[in-house]
Amino acid sequence: MNTPVSAPGARADEPEAPPFIERRGKPAVPPRRIAHVVSVSGSQAVAVLERESGNQDEARVEIGQLVKVPTPLATVVGLVSAVSAPAPASGGGAEDIRLIEINLAGEVVDDPKDGRLSFRRGVSHLPTIGDAVLLADRHDLTRVYTQPNVATIEVGSLFQDAAVPARFLVDDLLAKHFIVVGTTGCGKSCALTAILQRVLDAHNHAHIVMLDVHNEYPTAFGDQAELINPTNLNLPFWLLNFQELSAALTSGDAYHDAEIEILSDAVIAAKRRYSDASSNRQIARRPGDSGGVTVDAPTPFRLSDVLSFIDDQLGKLERTQKTLPYRRLKNRIETLASDQRYSFMFGSLTVQDTMTDILGRLFRVPNDGRPITVIDLSTVPPEILDVVISVISRLAFDLAVWSKGGLPMLLVCEEAHRYAPANAGQGFEPTRQALSRIAKEGRKYGLSLALVTQRPSELDTTILSQCSTVVAMRLSTERDQQVMRSNTHDGALDLLDFLPLLGDREAIVLGQGVGMPMRIKFADIASKGVPRNLNAGFSQSWSKPNLDRAGLEAIVSRWRHAGRERNQG
The missing domain is CATH 2.40.30 (Elongation Factor Tu (Ef-tu); domain 3)
Incomplete structure (x- = not known):
């Protein structure tokens, strides 16, 4: 294999003539x-x-x-x-x-x-x-698919001639968003891993955040990855904006509007109280005066102060007034604070302004030799999964904006159709908004998206249309194929007609991340670390005893208290 990144100044039109050899049974074509x-x-x-x-x-x-x-x-x-x-x-x-x-x-x-x-x-x-x-011939292929004086990564080989490496243009691939699509089992995870491994090999100071919804990638990047799961994740509730906080704390029934109004007043009061206590001052304010504090600002406050505010309001209410929204909101907050599954967000007994530390760890600033963060979301309670993804996505965008593009980052979204669906009524709107904003504006500030999905037809079309590079692997359903045709702008769309026939680890790559459309075979990454498959296969698992009573009891214990433990084996 050639070096992963073409050296600046290298001439693609003057390659050293390689011998005409056969690889994988495909002869070189003169x-x-x-x-x-x-x-x-x-x-x-x-x-x-x-x-x-x-x-x-x-x-x-x-x-x-x-x-x-x-x-x-x-x-x-x-x-x-x-x-x-x-x-x-x-x-x-x-x-x-x-x-x-x-x-x-x-x-x-x-x-x-x-x-x-x-x-x-x-x-x-x-x-x-x-x-x-x-x-x-081979020289033509090399001249076309390897751009001179441009940073590239080698991810595999060309279908037409296996001796010619398939290269992606790094800056166009990352700066303009890309998407990997393909049906289950075609090798999407391995393809994504091959791309990211090559990027990391050549860029020691990268900043990549991966949202891993199936816990597949802890073993894929070795010591280069900062591994985060709910047992060591710290994402305090006060980092949430009000829309996200409302989704976590309020109900969706007839009392929703009343609870929203109560929560807004309670959060402002709690933030003002924390701010005053931190500065050792107590200022008398008129009712309705927030003192410049807003519900969306990422400033610390205590849940105990929120509960105190609700209790105070309950004590002032007359019997003829409705107290149910207050009591329901209070019960919801107390339940979340005591549930160990939510401890990474609501379980802290003390509140400190650790925003810099939290951002530094999530987005690897500095990266300390670990340029990629793999966030295991597989055990995050589904009731709050969208909120977690929304917070991370929004923080990434806000950090990019406030750094004025000084911190280029890549946000990798596995199973993107789950939390940014095409149907607005099926997903959490703040998550859609956060990812859509990154898709439309992120490149101005050095923030890019890498999306992975097996159902592109179920992905938000605004986000999909912003991906300038498409890595299309085997797709079986006509609906998914049609969506890819309608959202891909390139001169070789006819190639997408053959998506059902692609083999494992094969892809058709279109868009600005490659010199021109090409059909490729991704490299075998087994020697560098692969995404793990937690299912060893029925024939192997059922050929011997696989779980005893003691093991089941241990699973139940983890299930109740902290979710599934991360298995590094």
């Missing part, structure tokens, strides 16, 4: 004429395949292969999108007319700066009828 153009329409061309007289080893043309069409001023390159024989011969020695359809994507021209050949997207000099079509 340049050879295979067809001639018979039609050009817009960004597509149609060519007739030519038979080579007396040659028993004719070139095999497959969908996704790169071809080139020399013209007087440039060499146009494109991808084969379809092969057909529209008028099969009826016999008598006649031969089929065989056609290939080509999506034109770019051209190779002389660089005006130094006169060397270089690839650029877009076609200025279209081919015409009769122009020869050649299979791209």
Whole structure:
């Protein structure tokens, strides 16, 4: 394998000629004429395949292969999108007319700066009828898919020639959001891990936060990862904005509006009381005077002060007034504070302003040799999971804004469709808003998204449309395929028609994170650490006893008190 990052100044158009060898049973393909153009329409061309007289080893043309069409001023390159024989011969020695359809994507021209050949997207000099079509050779592939003077990472190899590395453009991939889609079992987690491992190998000072909803990634990054789960997570309630706090503390029934109003007054009073106590002052204020304190500001306050405020109000109420909203809100707060499952947010007995420490650990400032934070959300109670994701996403954006882009970060969202669904009524609105804001504005401040989903049709379309690079793995359902076609802007959308046929760890990559659309095979990452699968398989698990009574009792104990313990094995 080549080095993960191309050295600045390296020339993609002057590679050292590698030997023509076979890897994974696929021979290297030398340049050879295979067809001639018979039609050009817009960004597509149609060519007739030519038979080579007396040659028993004719070139095999497959969908996704790169071809080139020399013209007087440039060499146009494109991808084969379809092969057909529209008028099969009826016999008598006649031969089929065989056609290939080509999506034109770019051209190779002389660089005006130094006169060397270089690839650029877009076609200025279209081919015409009769122009020869050649299979791209290894030098063509390297020239097209490896950009000179640009930082890249090697994540695998090209489908067309396994000896040519598949490279992503780091800055375009990360700065403009990317998404990995694919059905269950196709290798999405391994593909994402391969990408992030290569990024971390080349960037020791990175800042990556991964929202791991299935606890798959603790073993994937070794000592480079800061591992956080509910047993060591510290996300105090006072960091929540009022919308998030309301979702955690209030009910959704007929008393919701009343509880919201009570909670707002109680939080302002509690924040004002903490602020006054911290500065050793007590100022007499008129009713309704918040002293400049707002419900959304991330300033500390005590739940005990919230409860005291509610008790005071209950004592002032006359019997004819409704006390039920006050009592329900108080009971909810007391329940959360005593439930060990929520201890990472509501369980602290003391309140201190530790915001700097919390942000430093979550977003790795400084990273201390651990540039990625893996947050295990698998045991976070589902009633509050959306709130946790919303808080982390919002804090990431606010930190990016207040740092004025001085802290570039990548937020990785596994199973993104679960907490940013296409249907607004199915998800927690603050989470959708936080991720949507990052998708639309994050790149201005150095904050980027990496989304992973098996159901792109269920993902918020605004967020999906902002992803400039698509890593599309095997997708089986027509609805998901159609959503990817409608939200992907590239000259090789026809390639998405073949998503159901992709093998494991294979992908079609479209967008700005690659030199041009390509079909790739991700590298095997077994030697570096892989996402773990907690299910060893039924045949293996059921071949021997797998759990006894003592083990079940231990599970129940963890379940009741602190959730499932993190298993590093």
